[in-house]
Amino acid sequence: MIRALFPHPVLALGLFATSLLMSGSVEPPSIALAAVLALATPQVMRALDAQTIRIRSPKAVLSLAGLVLVDVLRSNWAVSAIILGRRKQQRRSGFIHVPLDLKDRYALAVLAVILTATPGTLWVEYDSATGRLLLHVLDLIEEDEWVHLIKTRYERRLMEIFE
Amino acid sequence: MTSVDLPAWAAVAVGLLALAGAGLSFLGAVGLCSFRTFYERVHAPTLGATLGMALIVVASVLFFTFVEGRFMPRELLIGVFLTVTTPVTLILLARAALFRDRTERGRDETAGDA
Numbered sequence: 001m002i003r004a005l006f007p008h009p010v011l012a013l014g015l016f017a018t019s020l021l022m023s024g025s026v027e028p029p030s031i032a033l034a035a036v037l038a039l040a041t042p043q044v045m046r047a048l049d050a051q052t053i054r055i056r057s058p059k060a061v062l063s064l065a066g067l068v069l070v071d072v073l074r075s076n077w078a079v080s081a082i083i084l085g086r087r088k089q090q091r092r093s094g095f096i097h098v099p100l101d102l103k104d105r106y107a108l109a110v111l112a113v114i115l116t117a118t119p120g121t122l123w124v125e126y127d128s129a130t131g132r133l134l135l136h137v138l139d140l141i142e143e144d145e146w147v148h149l150i151k152t153r154y155e156r157r158l159m160e161i162f163e
Numbered sequence: 164m165t166s167v168d169l170p171a172w173a174a175v176a177v178g179l180l181a182l183a184g185a186g187l188s189f190l191g192a193v194g195l196c197s198f199r200t201f202y203e204r205v206h207a208p209t210l211g212a213t214l215g216m217a218l219i220v221v222a223s224v225l226f227f228t229f230v231e232g233r234f235m236p237r238e239l240l241i242g243v244f245l246t247v248t249t250p251v252t253l254i255l256l257a258r259a260a261l262f263r264d265r266t267e268r269g270r271d272e273t274a275g276d277a
Contacts (some may be wrong), residue, residue: 024235044212075188083194093203116250119209122202123250124257127206136257138206 008045010053012038053106053162060160067153072118079119081137094140095124098133098147102155107162111154121146168227177222184218187211201260205253212249216242 006012019034021025050117055061102108112123115135125134137146169177187210194207223238 010188017241021235021237021240038211068255072213076210079194079210080187080190083190083197083207083210094201095202112254113247113250115207116253117213118245119206119213122205123254123259124261136202136205138203 006042007037008042008050008052010055011045012042015041051105055161056163057160060157064154064157064161067092067157068114069154074131075118075120079138091138093138094139096135096137096143096146098135098150100131100133100151100155102158102163103131104158104162107158110162111158114154115150121162129145169226173225173229177226180222180225184215184222187215187218191215202257203258209249209253212245228246241248 008034016034016038019037020030022031023033100108100111102111108126112126115121120138121132122136124136124140126132135146135150140146189211191208191212194210195204198204198207210239220238220242224236228234228236229237
């Protein structure tokens with residue numbers, strides 16, 4: 001019964017919050033509109049046959065969010081320094097291959113957003129057959145270090161959350 | 164904006180935050196022009212899409228919290244949607260460039276482009 005009403009609980013919650021923010025009020029009409037959206041839209045998703053997201057570890061979500069926040073701040077600083085012309089001589093950019101063990105599509109999507117949104121790293125191509133990710137790095141110092149960083153900082157936590 | 168009674172410290176904070184965000188976005192635009200290769204260029208605009216955007220959003224939330232006299236952070240939605248959609252464009256561009264490199268120049272991507 002609950003599952004029939006809420007096939008995608010996370011999506012429903014997100015739509016509810018989005019609708020409230022868009023209306024900019026917590027008056028009864030806005031809440032009613034948000035509730036209608038939250039109940040109706042996930043039913044449309046049935047036609048798309050989308051998998052339901054199951055978050056296994058809310059604690060890992062928070063720790064991942066904190067990490068990403070810190071990393072985005074740090075890499076903003078690093079990329080700004082590069083653009084402003086510091087360390088022009090010895091900087092080298094290039095591609096690296098990262099072997100990923102992550103298989104869940106939502107987890108991969110989140111990883112793609114994290115890596116691309118972080119200045120300095122760019123998700124270029126992922127091969128789902130071999131699990132190999134091609135990544136472009138602006139300031140490439142040590143390839144193994146980057147692979148280690150992505151696998152221990154992001155991939156491990158994403159696996160805790162989704163798999 | 165004359166009838167708004169914004170405390171002085173809030174006006175200064177909003178101004179500084181908005182300027183810092185705009186400055187970062189501008190720096191990203193400078194990087195977009197000054198980097199040499201396509202793949203390096205794609206990195207630069209993410210400055211404006213992450214921290215630059217966040218600073219401007221915080222400035223806007225602060226401003227409207229004072230002006231409307233209540234906390235309704237609508238702007239957070241801009242942050243969420245910008246964060247989710249920017250990588251789509253960037254990844255699409257990077258893949259198009261990779262495809263071009265592979266077909267036209269027959270270049271191996273692991274050889275690096277520096």
